[in-house]
Amino acid sequence: MKKKTDVVIIGGGCIGAATAYELAKAGLKDVVLVERDTLSCGATGRCAGGARQQWSEPANVRLAKASIEMFKRFEDEMGRDIGLVNGGYLLCAHTPEEAEHFKKNVKMQRENGVDVRIVDPKEIREITPCINTDGMILGAYCPDDLHVDPFLAVQGWAENAIRLGVDVELHTEVTGFKRKGNRVSAVITNRGDIECKTVVNAAGPWSQDVGRMLGIELGTYPERHQICVTEPVKRMLWPLVVDFYVSIYFRQSAHGSFVFGHSDPNEKPSYNIRGTWRFLEEISKKLTTLMPSLKDICIVRQWAGLYDMSPDAQPILGKVSEDAENFLVAIGYSGHGFMLAPMSGLLMAELIVYGEARTQPIDALSIKRFAGGRKHKEHNVV
């Protein structure tokens, strides 16, 4: 392992791997990515793999739109099939308030260039023939949204980063930092120290732990979300469907299996990733109500992952403290890190190479936004 490098990236999930790749692509190749365990072993490998542009906050919409374009180019650029299903995203509304929100969001999203439209229950049934639209008022449908296999995407970023000269060090755990003045001079790991000019915290749900090693409170915290998968069946569903009212999202993967999960409002911050039987029962009830024809399909596996929650459910990007000038973060993605990873990687690379994000402004995602107590919470989270 290198003793000295330009950039150390902490975390071998989607954000870390995408950042490593974009840095190398931009010409900064003296980069070491350290991962405590293996690639995608944290939140990334446990996520559903959806990528949508339908967000309530403009900053998220812009990041997502650019990311989706990058996912579409992924196979050509990286030479790896990532199981992309170009089936769009369908969001379903059940209450008049929700319907109003959707309309407002769609307007804002369209202003940001997203091809999204409001659909009535009849159209919903056309897009998703097996769905039960009882109680649905309308939907928001973006045919441009997609879903992919997160493992394969991370593998693509990592192997291309390595090809361009990045070192990926697995089973390498960060245990602390060395400082010189208001800068981090080295990252301390279980395999030795790495001197560096810049550090990127891309540790996902463990981001707060990494921050605390420098005495910085980042305000992020881990939260368990459960998910499961069925046996593979013939394709019957193209879009990834989200129903905030019922609280469920589901998709049919390239492989044919249904992947679905929900949010539990009673979940407390913790690192617990054990599954529960109640989840299996509850999620099955929800899905078979929405998709009655799935009742004989079997769930073959359940698991849970951690969201790296931020106070407003939006990511935190860039510098976080004057006391640690060269310590950058790309954290707090609150369950939608994977879909924002391509563009996040590019913006982080630009920030390091040019000292500023050039493709898109990221001021709205600075940690400073919490200073005044002002929060524009992202509502479209499941």
Add this chain to the structure above:
Amino acid sequence: MINTEILVVGGGPAGLCAAAEAAEHGAKVMLVDDKDVLGGQLIKQTHMFFGSHLQYAGTRGIDIAKILIENAKKAGVEFAPGATITGIYDDGVVTALNGGKFIKIKPEKIIVATGAYENMLAFPNSDLPGVYGAGAVQTLMNVNGVAPGNRVLMVGAGNIGLIVAYQLLQAGIDVAAVIEVTDKIGGYYVHANKIRRMGVPILTRHTVSRVWGKTSVEGAAVVEVDKNFKPVPGSERNYAVDTICLAVGLTPLTELLWNAGCEMRYVPALGGHVAWHDENSRTSLEKIYVCGDASGIEEASSAMIEGKIAGLNAANALARKTKLTQKTYDERMKDYRAQLGQLRRGPFGEKVRMGTSVLAGEAAALDEPIESLPKDYRSFPKGARVIIECEQNIPCNPCETICPHNAIKVGKDIVNYPTLDPEKCTACALCLTRCPGLSLFVVNREYSPTETEISIPYEMIPLPKKGDAVDALDREGKFVCKGKITRVLTGKKFNRTSIVSIAVEHKYGDVVRHFRASAAAKPEEKIITPADIPDDMDTIICVCEDVTRRQIEEAIDRDRAQSVDEIKRLLRCGMGPCQGKTCQRLIMQILAKKLGRNVAEFSPQTYRGPMKPAPMGVLAKAHDEEKN
């Protein structure tokens, strides 16, 4: 929610004994098994058991199952057959799929007696129909009455391979050969001798290299291997077979224990990963006990005693006071430990002795010396008596138990060789019907002035008739001379073993041990290997997701995968309905070989609930009931 004190998972010999023991002391016990019929592997086992009368030695497995079920029923165990456990959750709830319902059980203690699953081999076309595990073949034949094929190649000469080969012969199915990759027969020689004298060759240092066939197996190539298990060039030999039966070992079925969070250890001598457990069968989790093959691969006789130990301790650890007194507990533990100790004596207990000591973190205790084989055991000058052809220190003594004249002595140490007191032996032949190895014969030197009569324990049909002229065969199944059937004894007290006597010339009295009705065996036809057998790199390793050896090796070489989990993420292997039971061991072997590391360094993939595919409609219905 079903409340019970002790939940036993698995209705095989270990589970049934555990349940009966715990219930006997007053515990409320529920026993679940995924099969509709209880008994586990016992219901396929048509052969007689080894061990002592305490473990029903000399009784056939199928009959032992009935006894154990009856014992558990009498003790008050509540049975739930046809219920598949799908998970043990952190809130103490155990879930199961039972006849279209998703049920929840809340026990105070859980005894995991889930048994084992069969190891697989991967070779070109190993996914062709006709390649079976030995257990599957036994189920087809002995439970469902279906012949798996017409001509079988048995891979593996451990006890399972030898027993199943014998059962195939009993079912009238031809066994082309038993092959064994190591340099020795791992099973009991008495089992090997049963099939050898019927003419089945046992080839050590041989393995199956590939099979072929259009839609199912039509032929197989067998190759000799050197001491490093590398194929010897030019040694390939073809067999026209339609069935390959794999009997290459068992792996403890531990997915529930992994899922529950028990501390697991890799102990090769016990068959792979097992839950750490103390001498009272308790795992690292206070509420979970483990016994039988799930705690380490061993014989069914040991599984029964392990079950009793687990049941006794689980009952003893209940919060509520049961009928179990300290005195009874101490006495029983002492007895059960002594019985286990006896069964684990001798050369066949060595592996388990080693495994249990590794698990306990202790050095293996030295086995007390065992008496050696008497030299002149096979010949005697005149008269009629029993000949004992038991050649190994097997823990077994039914011959001693059954003999009405006290002519056979094994002694307290049941791994001793049986010795015969010829003065007391009346040549009644009763012992022939109780020897699980069919290794006792009666030889009468004075049948006639020119002939010796050999009485053979015989479990085949059809039975010959008195006066039939037959070919007399030696211990290898080779033709010796012509012989004549002199007696055919069969009866209820003979335990479904018949005694067939055959007269041959005096000089063949020590040689003849079997016979056949028809004349010469047909010569082996020449089989030509088809050209279109896929390369070994295209062998399917994960059958659920169709992942090949080449893809796995590429994931290691190109994608830098160094663990089962990383390979799974890239290729989906192990993500299918079997959750890696078939491929996981093979993948660990490929990883170890390619990375130059030990298999012990790799962990299996993370086991996740539900352990068996669960229909969403059933789960949803349970949710409705939960709310009401």
